[in-house]
Amino acid sequence: MKSKRKGVATWLIGVVLGSAMAAGSVQAKEWKSVTIALDGSYAPWNLTLPGGKLSGFEPELVENLCARAQIKCNLVTQDWDGMIPGLQAGKFDVLMDAISITPDREKILALSKPYAATPATFSVADTKILPKASGNDTVKLDNDARSNQPAIEALRKALKGKTIGLQSGTIYTAFVNNNFKDVASIRVYKSAPERDLDLTNGRIDASFDDITYFTANASKSPVIIAGPTIAGPIWGPGEGLAFRKTDTDLKAKFDAAIVAAQADGTIKKLALKWFKTDVMP
Secondary structure, X not given: OOOOOOOOHHHHHHHHHHHHHHHOOOOOOOOOEEEEEEOOEEOOOEEEXXXXXXXXXHHHHHHHHHHXXXXXXXXXXXXXXXXXXXXXXXXXXXEEEEEEOOHHHHOOOEEOOOOEOOOEEEEEOOOOOOOEOOOOOEEEOOOOOOOOOHHXXXXXXXXXXXXXEEXXXXXXXXXHHHXXXXXXXXXXXXXXXXXXXXXXXXXXXXXXXXXXXXXHHHHHOOOEEEEEEEEOHHHOOOEEEEEOOOOHHHHHHHHHHHHHHHHOOHHHHHHHHHOOOOOOO
């Protein structure tokens, strides 16, 4: 997160298109079944296995949440750009794709209680650009405004004249643009794997994303987690499910399921399995 990785600009495209339809669906539903959309290519949050089955932290978690809510859930894949229009048009009922909870998003979507909260960082293919992360160097930021912290200034100096890759529509866009656009080139990609391929092949110099994504994929490529970990309120309270504004009853069912899954250790168990660390908010 996504993806935490998901930003606001792309989401706004579908709001106007679906608002009239959404406004008409205010009556309560019984919610015996729902369709949940995931990207399917953001491991370890969600991934598509060779046979087409969805796997990862989120598919396993939502299976547990659906059982608690006594709802039959159908998981489908959808490119990020089509998620919001699909949700508003009734093609999906829930979005689950490492979606960060932010005030801007809450203006257009109903967002659940957070089920995870993770920091972000850079990755490089060449440590001459940025040194390999030490594992204990964390910078906490309060907002996405321009930061004058020494650690950020050091990153600006190291990345001056370089090209930074981002997945489109992510929450990280504002941070990277505010802090690095005046010293580096920013290149946007439709998916994280496309960006990673360009990093591996030397077409960009660095990329920025959720640290759990880089950690899970480190063994699959020569990409190196580099620089400090960026954490704090800048990323919001964490990642949650997204619903139509009108579906408050459905949100309430999943909120209760998330609280229960936190309380009995289910979320922690799945996080340790997929992330090798506890990501509880």
